[in-house]
Amino acid sequence: MDSSKDLHMRNDEEAVVDRGGTRSILKTHFEKEDLEGHRTLFIGVHVPLGGRKSHRRHRHRGHKHRKRDRERDSGLEDGRESPPFDTPSQRVQFILGTEDDDEEHIPHDLFTELDEICWREGEDAEWRETARWLKFEEDVEDGGERWSKPYVATLSLHSLFELRSCILNGTVLLDMRANSIEEIADMILDQQVGSGQLSEDVRHRVHEALLKQHHHQNQKKLSNRIPIVRSFADIGKKQSEPHSMDKNAGQVVSPQATPACIENKNDVSRENSTVDFSKVDLHFMKKIPPGAEASNILVGELEFLDRAVVAFVRLSPAVLLTGLAEVPIPTRFLFILLGPLGKGQQYHEIGRSIATLMTDEVFHDVAYKAKDRNDLVSGIDEFLDQVTVLPPGEWDPTIRIEPPKNVPSQEKRKIPGVPNGTAAHGEAEHPGGHSGPELQRTGKFFGGLILDIKRKAPFFWSDFRDALSLQCLASFLFLYCACMSPVITFGGLLGEATEGRISAIESLFGASMTGIAYSLFGGQPLTILGSTGPVLVFEKILFKFCKEYGLSYLSLRASIGLWTAILCIILVATDASSLVCYITRFTEEAFASLICIIFIYEALEKLFHLSETYPINMHNNLELLTKYSCNCVEPEHPSNKTLQYWQDYNISASDVPWGNLTVSECKKFHGEFVGRACGHHGPYVPDVLFWSVILFFSTVTLSSTLKQFKTSRYFPTKVRSVVSDFAVFLTILSMVLIDYAIGIPSPKLQVPNAFKPTRDDRGWFITPLGPNPWWTVIAAIIPALLCTILIFMDQQITAVIINRKEHKLKKGCGYHLDLLMVAVMLGVCSIMGLPWFVAATVLSISHVNSLKLESECSAPGEQPKFLGIREQRVTGLMIFILMGSSVFLTSILKFIPMPVLYGVFLYMGASSLKGIQLFDRIKLFWMPAKHQPDFIYLRHVPLRKVHLFTIIQLSCLVLLWIIKVSRAAIVFPMMVLALVFVRKLMDFFFTKRELSWLDDLMPESKKKKLEDAEKEEEQSMLAMEEEGTVQLPLEGHYRDDPSVINISDEMAKTAVWKTLLISSENAKDKESSFPSKS
Known part of the structure; x- marks a missing residue:
């Protein structure tokens, strides 16, 4: 007591x-x-x-x-x-x-x-x-x-x-x-x-x-603890x-x-x-x-x-x-x-x-x-x-009043002001720029690569442990379906351009092997490798050149690929990736916007081309339905291609039973379809085109709806989160089941069912010289220079977009290590006669977006805080492992309708456009000033300067689009490089402060930095002298500044x-x- x-x-x-x-x-x-x-x-x-947020933990310090x-x-x-x-x-x-x-x-x-x-x-x-x-x-x-x-x-x-x-x-x-x-x-x-x-x-x-x-x-x-009716x-x-x-x-x-x-x-x-x-x-x-x-x-x-x-x-x-x-x-x-x-x-x-x-x-x-x-x-x-x-x-x-989505920082209330009325530390720095230690020149041979390895090695095992999450499973399933179709499509297009020398099976094998190696040892495993349009254009030009001059396409291609790999390794050794710091938001947004728009355009274009394979009977007459028929007959005026085919396979037109052939056999023998129920490409197939359109837009709508389900008002938080993570996979699964239940023969994903080269006259290893003259090995360095620029720009711009500060990556990046892995695998693919793969912008952005982390412990009414990205290697590794195993999954993959995958492409392209500042600024052209959003750059930059910056960037985007879709697409990487010089010229039209809000500041020369440092030192000396001056108080009770009060x-x-x-x-x-x- x-x-x-x-x-x-x-x-x-x-x-x-x-x-x-x-x-x-x-x-x-x-x-x-x-x-x-x-x-x-x-x-x-x-x-x-x-x-x-940064609280220290309490520690015992004993009796003291x-x-x-x-x-x-x-x-x-x-x-x-x-x-x-x-x-x-x-x-x-x-x-x-x-x-x-x-x-x-x-x-x-x-x-x-x-x-x-x-x-x-x-x-x-x-x-x-x-x-x-x-x-x-x-x-x-x-x-x-x-x-x-x-x-x-x-x-x-x-x-x-x-x-x-x-x-x-x-x-x-x-x-x-x-x-x-x-x-x-x-x-x-x-x-x-x-x-x-x-x-x-x-x-x-x-x-x-x-x-x-x-x-x-x-x-x-107690009586109310178990109510009769409980909500789900x-x-x-x-x-x-x-x-x-x-x-x-x-x-x-x-x-x-x-x-x-x-x-x-x-x-x-x-x-x-x-x-x-x-x-x-x-x-x-x-x-x-x-x-x-x-x-x-x-x-x-x-x-x-x-x-x-x-x-x-x-x-x-x-x-x-x-x-x-x-x-x-x-x-x-x-x-x-x-x-x-x-x-x-x-x-x-x-x-x-x-x-x-x-x-x-x-x-x-x-x-x-x-x-x-x-x-x-x-x-x-x-x-x-x-x-x-x-x-x-x-x-x-x-x-x-509804809680706001974003609450302004209160730090300025905690920091004393300075005479000009601003906070002592000015406004918070806006994210952007690429000024980290990863892009600093070391001056040593392979110095940047060694630092990349030292930076990434401590996180290697955690890259596997951190993947133990349901979110990674959802990301893997989504991106596997998203990566499969472009790889197979690219292989099919390449097969048509090279007469089957490199086709779908080579594309699958090359993507799988390159992706596995990159996911295991790359500096930024969040990047997804894929095929690009300029590479396809390069392959077409090279094959046409070899055919005209009687050269072996695969051997010359192997020589070019090896030279390209060597040149990329030289860039790694000389820390050339440090030049990435000159790629600012201006260049990033133009490049990323173009790739996203291409994804959207190609998705719609492929849907439109289905009308050629599955045409609509525009001259339908219900009274003549009993007279509709479609027969296969011998072509009256066979083309040279048809005659060459008959000659190659020793086919005699008179010996072919044209009236008994099936649709696929008729197409195989280059027969013609005649009758009211036939189009130029074959018989009319009821409802396929319209059903494909329904599948396409249903996929886009359902994917967007399920992805936004996390912010809806229905179901518990955990259920909403899981549905949002698996949005695209659930959409694909739903569309496949619906398509199977309806039974309309929509076009399906075609996957090779045997692991062997497309052509029997080639193997898995290609000699660089082959039947070509010896000088072709040396001359291959000329096209290899252009190919090196293509690979370097595609890889590094995508890496810059993934490594931006707003993604809050904690494990660092490795530009030099990334380029090294791409170069090594490019050389391996060249020797094996496989397509070349480099960082795919839209797929990589979709990968990052699918792995976003938000705070799980948020106050009621408070928006979840973005914490960063779940950085790991497992999703990319599993995507490409399963892609390589797809030849054994043909019985399952053949049920996936192509319009569904086209819809996924459109969804990825549209979702990747979110957050690109260019499109926010484009909307300002048609928006009165009083209705414009409160963008931070509008507070500090005059509207006319914002419009001027947008017009210049939009003009560059249009120019890139024209080059990309024309025959000059091979110089596309050079034009992307030219954007850096265009951005440098903008220093003459905008002040440094305006560019700091609209874009990232470009690195300045050493001499310019020294001059700025001398000016800052002079200003600090003047400020110290001014502090020594004595200010006499005013007589009477008048304030020197009536606006300053004591509350x-x-x-x-x-x-x-x-x-x-x-x-x-x-x-x-x-x-x-x-x-x-x-």
Whole structure:
């Protein structure tokens, strides 16, 4: 008994009691150089610009740690106040800059709960939860059965003034050490009675009221725990909870069994506390960040009180108070407001005000670091200085404002300003550019490659472990289907262009082998390799050249490929990939936009070409249906190609039974179709073209719908997330099943069913010389130079797009290693007579988009935060392994309709266009200024300059398109390279600042950097000299800048504050009637 009393006395002594009363904040001027020096220490050492997210974990430091705590607490008991300043903002900035030796004042995420005392006839009083805040406000609806949607809290200015008065006149206990709500209540009431704010007669009754049971919204009566009708969404929530939670349902367990969101930290007191999981909303617990603490607001009316009881308490350490908060997390703050009857709504609004303040990023940090009540008041004043006022006649306060998608950063409120009115560090740097260490020249032979290997080697095994996710399975299934069709199509086109020397089976084998090697050892495994249009054009030109001059196509191609591989390796050895830093957003967007548009165009073009194979009978006559027929006959005027075919295969036209041939046999023997039911390419097939169009657009629509399902209102979060991840695969599966059920013979994916070269006169290995003259091996270096530029530009531009800073990649990139792997595999494919593969832009972007990571623990109403990309090697590896095994999966793949794959192409092209700034700027041409989105570059660049930049970029895109679709497509990589020089010329039409917002800045020469450094040094010297000048104060009471005010001074002049001050003074006059504490 004595020990517990001693403990109580020790806790009472250690609580920091602020006896400031209504003492105003002093106006002593704080020296500028001291403030600047203080802020320099803060910015450089203590608080990162990430806000509250970068929290250090508490570490035990033994007895020295506890001794230091006691010394600090005792040192603050003497009423010492932190240095005052001119304005609340300056004081807040100083508070947030203080460097605490201990970790008890490091801010954590807060969950705030508002409880109001409820009295009912015939029942005992209880505290009922009426609202909660994790980031936005949620209210218990009037029916009491459900939570409202999260919304932005709107507060009345009067309630904020009343809250400020409560903090000034109430009890403030900072760093209280207590282990239970009983101890906290005793310490608060002892202070209230000791200061004469509370009568001893009602102390016991207030104590009883504070200890009443808390009833939370998630608690249901026994009869309502298993309702007859449950929504499917609730069932999904229950089934998506961790199994460890389900086992604890209905049991009282120790705090060590709490969910993973609660960290077992050493600075949290959990003595005599247990958690009943049957009363915990496990679904809501998922939304609370790890390490979060609670802030409890208790307000209400008591009939026996004649004046308000106000207390603000900060516990140190945080304490897990069982039953106080809705969720089992330790409590750090308590705000208590109990008053006489008749002011319930007023107290409710004050409670909402302090709860909203606790969710404010700046006041939240002030509450953790405050040393006295004046610090808290400064935090409130700084908040008032930043609030936006809505006119009462133009806005209904009962309207709930939807949470915004993006919330502006509050860092500028924490950083002191400079004379020009901007923040000390300027605006946050916008992402972009490629200035990382990966692109710096080393000056050593293979220096960049060695650094790439050193950079990527530590992550090699984690690249396999990090793939253990359902998201990777969805990405693999989606991209396998997306990669198969272009590879086979490319092989088919190449087979037509080379008369079967390189066709579909070679394309599948080459893609599989190259993709596996690149996925295993490449510097950026998120890149997907594929075939490109310029490569096909190059192959066509080369084959035509060889046929005209009687050269062996495969042998000359092998020589060119080997020279290209050697030249690419030379580029790797000389760190040529560092030139990538000259590829800015201007070039990236033009290239990526072109590839995306080509994907969309080719998808529509292939759908349109189905009308040639499956024509529509435009001259249909229902009356003549009985006379419709289609017969195969010998061609009257056979073409030279037909005659050559008959001659090669010793076919005599007169010996062919033309009337008995099937459709495929008739086409094989080059027969002709005649009759009303025939077109030029064969008999009319009912409904195939229309059914293909339906499949095509259904695939696009369903893929987009399912991908956006994550943001819909239906089903639990886990179900929406899985459906969104598997969107494309589910779409393909659905379309295949529907097509199979309908039975219309739509065109299907044709996969080679035997692993052997297409032609019997070639093998798997090609000699570079072969039957060609010896000089062709040397002469091959000339076309190899053009091919090297083609490979380098295609590979590196795609790599630059994947490695952009906005993707938040954490494992680094490897431009040199990527190019080396592409070069080595290009040489291998050349010797084996396989197609060449390089980075495919749209497929790579789709791969990255399918692996995006978002925060799983987000507050209600808060948009999930983009965390980065799931960086791993397994998805690419599995895609190409299965692609190589596709010859054994023919019986399954033959059911996939080609229109479905065309629809996937259109979807990938359209989805990859999202986020490209060029198309956002194109929309501005037809948009009035008042309706234009709030793009950041529109704030800093004149609209005419934005339009000029867009016109130049759009012109380059059109020029690239014309070259790409013409016979000059072979020079396409050269034109992409020319975009870099076009961008360099734009420096003469735009300022450096304008280009920094519209594009990335290009690297400058060393001499230019030295000149800029000298200018900056001169400017800093001038600034230091100006600081030494003395500014004489103006006579009288005139301000040198009337727009600069002190919010605390101006507030004291308002009638509202004077009224509250008079009410406070009147309440103090009644204190003499209270008997003093004996």
